[in-house]
Amino acid sequence: MAEPTLPDGYIAHAPGFIANAGPKLITGRFAHEDSFTLERFLATGGYQGLRTALGRAPAEVHAEVREATLLGRGGAGFPAGVKWGFCPEGVWPRYLVVNGDESEPGTYKDRLLMERDPHQLIEGMLIACYAVGLSQAFLYVRGEMALAQERLATALDEAYAAGYVGAEICGSNFSVDVVLHWGAGAYIVGEETALIESLEGNRGMPRLKPPYFPAAIGLYGQPTIVNNVETLANLGWILANGADAYKGHGSEASPGTRLFAVSGHVRRPGIYEVEHGVTTFRELFYGDNFCRGIRDGHELKTFIPGGASAPWFFEEHLDLPLEGQVVSEAGSMLGSGAIVVMDETTDTVKACLRLVQFFARESCGKCSPCREGTGWQEQILQRILDGHGRPSDLDLLLDIGDNISPGPYPVAAFADQGLDAVPFPPRQTTICPLGPSAVAPIVSTIRRFRHEFETRITRRDPITVAVSVEGVAS
Amino acid sequence: MGFFTPANEKVAADIASRYPRRRSAMIPLLHLAQEQEGWVTGPAMEQIAELTGTTPVEVLGTGSFYEMFKFHPVGRYLVNVCTNISCQLLGAEDLLEHVESSLGVRAGSTTDDGLFTIEEVECVAACTEAPCFTVNYRYFHRATPVLFDEVVADLRAGESPLARGGAADDGPMPEHGTLARNRQRIPVRSRAGVVPPEDVNDPPAWMPTEAAADG
Numbered sequence: 001m002a003e004p005t006l007p008d009g010y011i012a013h014a015p016g017f018i019a020n021a022g023p024k025l026i027t028g029r030f031a032h033e034d035s036f037t038l039e040r041f042l043a044t045g046g047y048q049g050l051r052t053a054l055g056r057a058p059a060e061v062h063a064e065v066r067e068a069t070l071l072g073r074g075g076a077g078f079p080a081g082v083k084w085g086f087c088p089e090g091v092w093p094r095y096l097v098v099n100g101d102e103s104e105p106g107t108y109k110d111r112l113l114m115e116r117d118p119h120q121l122i123e124g125m126l127i128a129c130y131a132v133g134l135s136q137a138f139l140y141v142r143g144e145m146a147l148a149q150e151r152l153a154t155a156l157d158e159a160y161a162a163g164y165v166g167a168e169i170c171g172s173n174f175s176v177d178v179v180l181h182w183g184a185g186a187y188i189v190g191e192e193t194a195l196i197e198s199l200e201g202n203r204g205m206p207r208l209k210p211p212y213f214p215a216a217i218g219l220y221g222q223p224t225i226v227n228n229v230e231t232l233a234n235l236g237w238i239l240a241n242g243a244d245a246y247k248g249h250g251s252e253a254s255p256g257t258r259l260f261a262v263s264g265h266v267r268r269p270g271i272y273e274v275e276h277g278v279t280t281f282r283e284l285f286y287g288d289n290f291c292r293g294i295r296d297g298h299e300l301k302t303f304i305p306g307g308a309s310a311p312w313f314f315e316e317h318l319d320l321p322l323e324g325q326v327v328s329e330a331g332s333m334l335g336s337g338a339i340v341v342m343d344e345t346t347d348t349v350k351a352c353l354r355l356v357q358f359f360a361r362e363s364c365g366k367c368s369p370c371r372e373g374t375g376w377q378e379q380i381l382q383r384i385l386d387g388h389g390r391p392s393d394l395d396l397l398l399d400i401g402d403n404i405s406p407g408p409y410p411v412a413a414f415a416d417q418g419l420d421a422v423p424f425p426p427r428q429t430t431i432c433p434l435g436p437s438a439v440a441p442i443v444s445t446i447r448r449f450r451h452e453f454e455t456r457i458t459r460r461d462p463i464t465v466a467v468s469v470e471g472v473a474s
Numbered sequence: 475m476g477f478f479t480p481a482n483e484k485v486a487a488d489i490a491s492r493y494p495r496r497r498s499a500m501i502p503l504l505h506l507a508q509e510q511e512g513w514v515t516g517p518a519m520e521q522i523a524e525l526t527g528t529t530p531v532e533v534l535g536t537g538s539f540y541e542m543f544k545f546h547p548v549g550r551y552l553v554n555v556c557t558n559i560s561c562q563l564l565g566a567e568d569l570l571e572h573v574e575s576s577l578g579v580r581a582g583s584t585t586d587d588g589l590f591t592i593e594e595v596e597c598v599a600a601c602t603e604a605p606c607f608t609v610n611y612r613y614f615h616r617a618t619p620v621l622f623d624e625v626v627a628d629l630r631a632g633e634s635p636l637a638r639g640g641a642a643d644d645g646p647m648p649e650h651g652t653l654a655r656n657r658q659r660i661p662v663r664s665r666a667g668v669v670p671p672e673d674v675n676d677p678p679a680w681m682p683t684e685a686a687a688d689g
Contacts, residue, residue: 010643015603016600016603093674102599103596105559106559106601107597107599115642130680133677135669136494136606136669143542143653144611145611145644146610146652146654146655147613150654153656153657153658154656156660157659160661160664161661165664166660166664167667175666176678177667179492179660182505183501184504185541186539187596199534200495201497201528202500220494220671249485261601262602263560263601263604264559265563292601304559305659338561338601342563351562351563354557354559355556355558358597364539430565
C-alpha cells in the first residue's frame, strides 16, 4: 500500500500541527520529538516562567496576566486575568480546575498540547495557583484521551521528583498538589459547572445560574478558577517574556497567538498557531503559509468559524479577522478555535442533521426545551433527509429553535434578507448554551440553503394512484 | 469481600486519598473497575459505593451518565468510529459502513468471537486528521478501509497496530478499560497535601494575609 502523502510542514510526532512561518509561543517545542519530557522542557526555557513568578508577589503575577489581556481559549473568550479577580475576598480555600475535556466537534488543539507539551500546561497551572492563592489543582482530562493522560501522568511524576510540583516548590513556601483526574465521555462536562459536578463525583449536569462564575461558588462550594488548557499553556511564556512582549503579537483587543484547527475540505488541514486578531479567514484558508485553498477543483460553500455551536459563515465573511469581537458582531463566534470548511459538494442538510444529532445525543436532560427540542429537531431533519419531510417542517424546526433560544437568533449577518446580526451569546431558555447551540446549524442552513431542504421535501409529493375495483369485495 | 484485587485496592485507596471528598474518586474508581474486568460489574459498584461513601445505586446513577462505562461485557477491542462533522465531510460514513460490513456486525454490537465491539461516536478531537477511529481509545488518523483491515489483521494476529495509527503513539495495545498505561504516583514526601474546605479557612502560606488585597 502506498504511504498516504502528508502535507508539507507536517510533523509526524505532533500529528496535525503544521510548522509554518510565524511566531510559535506555545507550539515551539513541537519541533522536538521528545517535546513531552522534562529534560527537553528544561532545555527550552521550561519552568522559567514559574521561577519568574515565584520571584514576585502573587498580586504582581496576577497584574501581569491581567495586563497581557489573555483571553480564555475554551469558547467564551473571557479574559483570564479578570476571571481570576472574581474570587471573593477572605473565602478560603480556593481551587483550580483545568478544563481538558475538549470535545466540541471540530476542535483539536488541547489534546495536542497535553500530549506533546504536558509540562507547559503544568507550569501554567502552577502560575495560576501562585497568583490567585489556589490551594489544590485538579487537571480534568477527557476520558477518551488515553495518550494525553499517559503523558501528563509521566510529566507530573517527573515534576514532583524534580520539585516543581508538590510541597515547597523550587524551595519556596509555595506548595500545591496537581491531581490528574479524568472524565468518561460526556460533551456537556466541558461546561464549567458541569465539569465541577463531574469532579465532585456526580452526573455531569450544569448548575443553575447565578452564580455565573464558579470563582464565587465552585468545587465543594468554594471559590474555583476553571481555565482551559490552551489558556494556561500561555502563562509560562507570558511570565518569562512579559505582558508587553505578549502584546507585541496579535491585535490590541486579542493579543498573543491562538491555535486554530482547520478541518474539512481544505488542501492543508491542520492546527495553526496564528497571530490572534490579525489574520483573516481568507488568509487562513487560501494563504500559502496556511491551508493553501479549497481542495482541488472545488470552491468554498460555507464554513463554521468556531466549533459546532457557532452559526455558520459564508464567502462574504472571508475578510473578517480572527478576532472574537468582530466575529461576534458579525453574528457568530470564534469559540474553541475550530474551523470547519465545506466545499460546494457538501450536502448541508446532512451536515446540519449530523450536528443536531450530536447535540441531541449529548443533551444532559436537565432542561426540557433542550432535552425534548433537540430530539424533535433531529427526528424532523432525519425525515426530511429520508424523503418524508412535510412542507411545514422548516417552520417547525425554526419554531422549536425559538423555544430553546428565543429570537432574534444571531444569524450570520443576513443583511441581504433584512436581518441584522445579533451578537453572541443568544438568549436561552436553558441553563447552559448546549440547547441553543443546536439551533445554530439549523438557522444557518435554512436561511442560506432553504432550497436544499425544499428540494427534498417537494420531491416526495404524494403520487396519485388510480385504482379500479372490479367485482364485489367479500 | 471486595471486588478489587489487593493491588487495585491499594490503588483505589491512593486515588481516593487525593481528593478533599472521597466521592470525587467516583469516576476514577469506575475506570479502575473497568480496567480490572473490562466492564463495570455489580460487585464493582458495591465496593465503589463503600469507597466513596455512596450507595451502589448512586454509583450506577453517576456511571450510567458517561458513555465510556459499560455495564455489560464488550469485545476485547472497542472500535470507535467518529462520524461527526469533520470526519463526515471526509468519508466517515463510508468508513463506518466498511467497518460494519467487514466485521459483520452493526455499530453497537459485538462480533461473535467477542473480539470487536463497534461504536459510532462523537468527535474525538482529531478533526484535522479526519476521518479517524480509535481502538481501545488509541487513535488511528487519516483512516481508510485499507488501514482498518490492516489494524484488524494485526489484532487478530496478536500484534500491536499502534504504529500504523499516524498518531505518534506506539507500544502494546492495551486491553479495553485500560486508558493510560501508567498512573500518576504522588510521592508521600513531596505531597503538598489535600485541602479540605471544612478544615481550611486561611489563605495559603504564600499569600500575603492583609496587603495586596486587590490581587
